[in-house]
Amino acid sequence: MLRLNNVSVNFGGVKALTDVTFDVPAHKITALIGPNGAGKTTLFNSITGFIPHFTGEIHFHNVKLNGKLPHEIFHIGISRTFQNLNLINELTLRENMFLGVIGKEKPPIFKSFFRLNKGYWKNVEQRIDDMLYLTGIKKWENSKPGSVPYGVLKNLEMARALISNPKILLLDEPAAGLNSKEKENLAELIGMLNTKGHTILMVEHDMSFVSTLSDYVVCLNFGKLIARGTFDEIRNSPDVIKAYLGDEDA
Amino acid sequence: MQFFYSGITSGSIYALVAIGFNIIYNTTGIINFAQGEFVMLGGMFIYSMLYMMNIPFVLAFPVALFGAFVLGVIFERVFIRYVKVKSELNLITITIAGSIILRGLAMVIWGRDTLLVESFVPSKAINVYKGTITTDSLVVIGISLVISFLLTFFFKKTKYGKAFRACYEDKIAASVCGINVKAVVMFSFGIAAFLGAIAGVVVSPITYVTYSDGIMTGLKGFSAAVMGGLGSFWGGIFGGILLGVSESFFASVFPSGYKDAMAFLIILFILFFRPQGLFGRKKATRV
Numbered sequence: 001m002l003r004l005n006n007v008s009v010n011f012g013g014v015k016a017l018t019d020v021t022f023d024v025p026a027h028k029i030t031a032l033i034g035p036n037g038a039g040k041t042t043l044f045n046s047i048t049g050f051i052p053h054f055t056g057e058i059h060f061h062n063v064k065l066n067g068k069l070p071h072e073i074f075h076i077g078i079s080r081t082f083q084n085l086n087l088i089n090e091l092t093l094r095e096n097m098f099l100g101v102i103g104k105e106k107p108p109i110f111k112s113f114f115r116l117n118k119g120y121w122k123n124v125e126q127r128i129d130d131m132l133y134l135t136g137i138k139k140w141e142n143s144k145p146g147s148v149p150y151g152v153l154k155n156l157e158m159a160r161a162l163i164s165n166p167k168i169l170l171l172d173e174p175a176a177g178l179n180s181k182e183k184e185n186l187a188e189l190i191g192m193l194n195t196k197g198h199t200i201l202m203v204e205h206d207m208s209f210v211s212t213l214s215d216y217v218v219c220l221n222f223g224k225l226i227a228r229g230t231f232d233e234i235r236n237s238p239d240v241i242k243a244y245l246g247d248e249d250a
Numbered sequence: 251m252q253f254f255y256s257g258i259t260s261g262s263i264y265a266l267v268a269i270g271f272n273i274i275y276n277t278t279g280i281i282n283f284a285q286g287e288f289v290m291l292g293g294m295f296i297y298s299m300l301y302m303m304n305i306p307f308v309l310a311f312p313v314a315l316f317g318a319f320v321l322g323v324i325f326e327r328v329f330i331r332y333v334k335v336k337s338e339l340n341l342i343t344i345t346i347a348g349s350i351i352l353r354g355l356a357m358v359i360w361g362r363d364t365l366l367v368e369s370f371v372p373s374k375a376i377n378v379y380k381g382t383i384t385t386d387s388l389v390v391i392g393i394s395l396v397i398s399f400l401l402t403f404f405f406k407k408t409k410y411g412k413a414f415r416a417c418y419e420d421k422i423a424a425s426v427c428g429i430n431v432k433a434v435v436m437f438s439f440g441i442a443a444f445l446g447a448i449a450g451v452v453v454s455p456i457t458y459v460t461y462s463d464g465i466m467t468g469l470k471g472f473s474a475a476v477m478g479g480l481g482s483f484w485g486g487i488f489g490g491i492l493l494g495v496s497e498s499f500f501a502s503v504f505p506s507g508y509k510d511a512m513a514f515l516i517i518l519f520i521l522f523f524r525p526q527g528l529f530g531r532k533k534a535t536r537v
Contacts (some may be wrong), residue, residue: 048426070425079426087425088416098409099416103428109410121409164428 001026001199002047002078002168006056009042009223016042017223019056026189029190029200031214033207033234035243038220040203041083044172049073059166074103077167081157082202087145093156094141097128097163105155105162107203127163135159135189151182155189162193167191171202175209186214211235219243251380255499259387259456262394262492266449267471268486269401275480276405277418277438280341284325284349286468287356288318288443292450293311293459294356297365307370317448322443326436330452337398349464356461367454370459385394392450402483414438466510473513479518479527487530492516526528 002024007016024030032040045051048059049070057067063076079100088096101107101124107182111117123212132138135155138242145156154174155170161169174190184185190213194200204210210217210231217234219227227234234240268287274282278283295317329348333340348374375382407412417424417434423432449467450459457463474493478485493513501509520527 045330052421069430070422071428071430081425082422086420086426088419088423090415095409095412097422098426099413099429100328102409102413103424113404113408114411160427234390243372 001061002061002201004043004047004056004128005059007043007046007053007054008056009039009046009051010160015223017046017054017220020220020223022218022225022226022228024201025216026199027194027197028215029213030216030218030232031210032132032201032203032218032220033205033210034220034226037222038216038243040161040220041172042223043220044080044203047073048078048170064203071103074166075162078170079161079164079168080170081161081168081172083172083176085145085153085157087153087156087160089145092142092144093137093148093152094128094132096156097131097144097160098124100160100163101128131159131163136161136185151178151186153184154178154182158189162198166198168199168201171200171204173203173205174203175179175206179182182207183213251378252270252382253502254495255381255383255387257493257498259383259390259494260497261474261491262390263449263453263490264470264474264493265394265490266445267467268474268490269398269483270445270449271350272481272486273401273442273445273476274438275418275475277414278341278435279418280338281345281472281480283342283345283350283437283468283472284329284464285442285471286444286464286465286466287349287352287470288322288446289453289467290445290459290461290464291352292318293367293454293463294360294365294445294450294461295447296451296454296490297367298360298416300367301365311370311451315444315450318447318450318511319440319444322440322446323436324331326439326444330435330439331432335445336451342533353464355460356464360459360461365459366459367459369455370452373455380414384456386452386456390456393448393452394490397448398483398487405483410485441514470510471498473517476517476527479529482527482529483528485516485529517535 004019005018007020020043032043035041041132042051046054047065049068049072052067059127060078061075065073067204088099107117107120132141135158137152137155137159145153158171175186178186180250187209214231217229218225219234219240226239226243227237267289269343270285274280288509292314295314297308299314300307301304329344330341333344368487371385373385375384405415414431417429417431421431441496447496472494474489475486477492478487492518496516497509497512500512
């Protein structure tokens, strides 16, 4: 589904990614793990067009993503969330949701301005309601991001990504900053999305979260892919243990 | 009262220019100091079509506005899009450079003389409370109000308008929602130029047209936008009217040559005591 082939990224003299190659299979949850600075977010940014100057190739359903802009990649069917939230603080949670719809569906501006397509917008409102209920943030819909708990904002970002009905969802540290109850709810939500057929690639540090949810795990260290497989295979990999715990000599 | 009515007329023009500033500010966060030149170009375009090409007003008016829109889009493509480091300082400097270029081109094309444009509506003075107001002035005031209402409605109440605002607040968030931020910025420049041209056309029978009109009109419009609070359309309208009326009263007391200084005195006063403008809001940031 999503195929990365020898992807490398250099920032000046620093090699952030070196020849990373792996596939993300459809309808599965793939976790991308690695210590801080391993290049996980750089990889996300390369896939989603925020880092255009990578070498190698990224294909999604046989469409080459090299050189495409973030909004073009969104239209191909890749939606993402961010480690540090990117929400519009001036808009309510519900209005933030509309952005995902407008960006994806581009309803005619003239008709929308004069409210000539009321049926369409009624349907959109219903879909947004459904998504707000699904992600458990309905009761905050008219609040602005500055006044709701962090966990709600995390779910809002995911809901906004999902409203466009993406073919693959990229989640950048979805559990970071959440309390144990919120993590539990989030794991339940991600699991449910997966059973509905969503393909998910997520960066995550919380290993219990990764072990519960992921079908496959890819581990990066210093920008290189050091292991991939199921969680059980990965956790016994000497390279992964070394990356997280360091050398015995050290 | 007569000073008040004259002030409202010039204030309405400043308000239209201020709205142009606000549109670009609301979607890009930058100040387009070439906005005044689009006012001048609106006047030049209508003059050229009416008197050089003999095109009737009903056709010339939309063509002039469309021409300004296209020029605004080209301005963004040529001067803004390919700037490597898009810092506010760089972009503002570029808009100033762009304005100088547009002014220079206008001088070459239309010359240095003041060009006379006749009134578009039957010109007469209407008696109002303790004064008179001309039909030309009423056109200016009416158009300013209608445009302000439409734009405020678009940006505050429609979902597309909110998407435009989102581009300014967080370009990354907008682009991951599939919004083509570059296209929105380009469109904003087009609309701002379109508005500037409306101001230029409707004011041309009152002030006539000269290639250098854009500098002072632009600065006054900018002052009005800052007074009202950058980004606020009704703030821009209020700032424009306040500026126009203040100038008018100032000119009744002091020699009229000094009235331009009034705009800058007011802007200094506002910046000292309420830097976010009269209707501007301080931004809250989550830490």
